Amino acid sequence: MTEAVADARRWHALPSPFPMKRGGALVDARLAYETWGELSATRDNAILIHTGLSPGAHAASNAEDPSSGWWEGMIGPGLAIDTDRWFVVCVNTLGSCKGSTGAASINPATGETYRLDFPDLTLEDAANAAQDLVRALGIARxxxxxxxxxxxxxxxxxxAQHRGCARTHISISTAPxxxxxxxxxxxxxxxxxxLDPQWDEGRYDDERYPEAGMSIARKLGVITYRSAMEWVGRFARIRLDAERREDDPFGAEFEIESYLQGHARRFVRSFDPNSYLYLxxxxxxxxxAEHGGGDARxxxxxxxxxxxxxxxxxxxxxxxxSQQQEIADGLVAGGTAVDxxxxxxxxxxxxxLVDLERFGAAIARFLGSL
Structure with a gap:
């Protein structure tokens, strides 16, 4: 007997058709999201979280799904984002494969998976979809x-597209x-x-899956997600024990190579390749700058x-x-009080994602002052 997997996701039906910035529209599209805490009677305590490329809406454990979320330890009662005070909503990005409509979803016009027939996706589309959810939850601001x-x-x-939609903003490790x-x-x-032959112009399946391509893509990402300082501190030039080395003259020899391979193995089948390309x-x-007449500031x-x-x-x-400083300077120029x-x-x-002590302290201090 298969044990049921807990799922705290909820789904919001987007207006149909849902127009896309670069043309085309989605029919019967939806967003997956999760919530923590309670919306106040005046509906003025809501925090909306937009995620990075690969996470889903499950940012933290909750009663419906006790499994650890991607930001576990940051969201919850008494934590930096204190759900005793705030009503927290985390949305899975439009175009993702973690519950929201994307390239891996069924195209209602054909009954087949969208694949590369999914319309060109922009972050503006993802933002518009999230704002529609906010309105549906009865949150004016x-x-x-x-x-x-x-x-x-x-x-x-x-x-930029919904001026006045939020009273405050927390910008973390991003770019204008x-x-x-x-x-x-x-x-x-x-x-x-x-370039993986198994990708086949997006027409892969479980039997023919671009595992090598996704593995390389993930390894490239992981290399840039951490710093050279950390790689030296964690791995230096430590070599694998003989029994852990591959029977290949050019196989993994160093601990850092094994680490990257492990990361890739955990990722490749957990995220849809076409959705990855679109996002x-x-x-x-x-x-x-497109929202400021060509001027980012x-x-x-x-x-x-x-x-x-x-x-x-x-x-x-x-x-x-430097990009965080650019964001801060631009906001200050508009009269925003910026920390x-x-x-x-x-x-x-x-x-x-990992230095929760320092990030949590900064976020708790800011939210505590509101």
Whole structure:
């Protein structure tokens, strides 16, 4: 007998058709989301979280699903995002494969999986979908809109398209627009997937799956998510014991190689390759300047946020601290009271997922002052 898997996800039906920024529309599309805490009688205590590329809506454990979430230890009673005070909503990004409509979903027009027939996806589309959910929950204005990594860019798109939708904003390790290094890395990740013969122009299945391409893409990502400082501290030049080495003259020989292989194995079958391609490209396309007449600073200044917390990490090579400073400066130019926090965490871009003590302290301090 198969044991039922707990699932706290809820689903929101988007307007049908749901128009997309670059053309086309989705029919009968939906968003997956989860919630924690209680919405106040005045509906003024809601925090919406936009996630990075790969996480789902399960940010933390709850009564319906006690399994650990991707931000476990940050959200809950008495934690940095205190659910005794805040009603927290985490949405799975439109285009993802974690419950929301995306390339891995069924196209109602054909009865078949969308695959590459899914319309061009932008972070603006993801933001518009999330705002529709906010309205459906009866929330006129969010107390805080929070985004990290790709989700931080989605949050900026959200604020730019729906001015006044949130009173405050928490921006974590993100960017006002994709820069060449990040674009180059994501381009190589997409190329690795598309060059895998098993990808077959998006027509793979469980039997013929682009495992090698997804593995390389994940390894490239993990390399950029952490810092060289951490790699040296954790692995140095430690070699694998003889019994752990592959029977291949060019197989894994160092601990760092084994670590990357382990990460890749856990990821490749847990995320749809076509969805990965769509979200990755949407990240490259995003530029807040499009919402400010070609001027990023003007766009940021026009977001209309009362207060903001902008957090960056000095060792982040994917979303460098200079981009966090650009966001903070742009918000200040628009009259937003900004708390700028630069952390020296050695974990690089992934620090917001693992260095909960320092990130949690900054977030708790900011939310506690509201």
């Amino acid at each position: 969010l107390a805080c809109l929070l985004g990290n990594s790709m989700g931080g860019m989605t949050a900026l798109a959200h604020l 627009q994709a820069q060449p290094f990040a674009i180059a890395i994501r381009s190589l990740q997409r190329e690795a997937i598309r 990755s490209r949407a990240s490259d396309w995003f530029d807040i 003007a766009a940021l200044a026009g977001l209309g946020i009362e207060r903001a917390l902008v957090i960056g990490v000095e060792t982040d090579i994917l979303f460098p601290l 700028f926090v630069a952390l020296d965490s050695p974990q690089g871009h992934d620090a917001f």
